[in-house]
Amino acid sequence: MRKIFTALFIIILYSYFVFILKIYFIVKILLHFLFFYDKIYNERLFFAEGVVLITKHINGDDENGILSAGKIIKSGGLVAFPTETVYGLGANGFDENAVKSIFKAKGRPSDNPLILHIAAMEQAEEIAFLNDEAVKLARHFWPGPLTVVLPKKKAVPYCVTGGLETVAVRMPSNEIARKLIIAANVPVAAPSANISGKPSPTTAYDVSQDMDGKIPMIIDGGACQIGIESTVVDLTGKVPAVLRPGGITLDMLREVLKDCVMDKGLLEPLKADETPKCPGMKYKHYAPEAEVIVFENGTEGRINEYLEKNKGKKLAVYCKNGRKYKCENIKYWGDNAADMAKNLFADLREFDKYGTEIILCEAPEMSQLGQSVRNRLYKSAGYNVIKK
Ligand code: TXA
Ligand code: MG
Secondary structure, eight states: OHHHHHHHHHHHHHHHHHHHHHHHHHHHHHHHHHTTSHHHHTOHHHHHTTOOOOOEEEETTOHHHHHHHHHHHHTTOOEEEOOSSSOEEEEETTOHHHHHHHHHHHTOOTTSOOEEEOSSHHHHHHHBOOOHHHHHHHHHHOSSSEEEEEEBOTTSOHHHHTTOSEEEEEOOOOHHHHHHHHHHTSOEEOOBSSOTTSOOOOSHHHHHHHHTTTSSEEEEOOSOSSOSOOEEEEOSSSSOEEEEOOSSOHHHHHHHSSOOEEOTTSSSOOOTTOOOSSGGGGSOOSOOSSEEEEEOTTOTHHHHHHHHHTTTSOEEEEEETTOOOSOSOEEEEESSHHHHHHHHHHHHHHHHHTTOSEEEEEOOOSSHHHHHHHHHHHHHTTTOEEOO
């Protein structure tokens, strides 16, 4: 008798569970259809307060979708979008609540300022005091992967600049990004669209891993062309200084400017008493779950030694095309620094998918672009670098 009652009880419990599950899916599907109605996009609170349940994915060639994305941004919501460097998480740069919701979605410290993305020079004049150097750089490198730091104008809220009197400005070249900024008709504040500390996303899939359920829309524009973030140049000091190296190298900048220097501390970790000019530089960055160890050129032999000594662990080697190592899990980053720039962030994320414990990584060549890539790689390794 007891057995019958227990069986009955389990059956009732199971039916109840299935019933709740069905209700859950019906509500989810209903909400999904609600998203097709434009009026939802204008429900500012719906997004600004983070009450987002389903993230809509649209394709970069969906012109109407981009117009809707522009409306979301204009009315205070967040949209992830492709740029030529990495995917950005965009909000209306004039709207304090919207900007604050970027920090919330990313878990980003509020003193790490954001870049304002523009589509035309008039927009730059609305937000920053331009000097000769800024105009020269803009003529040569905009639209493109260059960000300039300038004194800010009043229109820019302090939550964008992390309380600073300066503002970072960039005009991206990616067509989808440009269409989105034009549709929003405001400067778009956008950091990389990853959870703070993780590798920046270079595909819409990687964005969705970090942002699904937190933001109303992701625009898929395929893989980013460059793969590492823009070069940041500070134009507020006596001599222009590169605060973050990227696709636009020091030599390229020096062809346009009389002088330009690299901020110290770009390849070395800062000392405890040093304050970085680029606030983002003091935070943990680009780190996958796995531990990363970088091997500089000439120390490749030590990778085999490491593999031999750590056989029990889930190791992977990340190296230049054509290299041979005694390891089952090898991934190639390409032939040169440009290839590695394109692949690095997505590959670091992929190693995590396979539960890799330690990534043994060859550094790219010491070209200027190679140094930009090393800057990201060394940070992802927490400066765990085997030097020659
Ligand atoms: O390529 C890129 O720049 C991408 C795409 C989306 O445009 N954006 C990006 O943003 O990398 P984010 O937030 O991940 O990095 C911006 C960097 C941070 O290190 C920040 O500290 C620095 O720029 N920054 C922003 N405003 C600044 C300012 N006023 N002074 C100095 N550094 C600033
Ligand atoms: Mg970032």
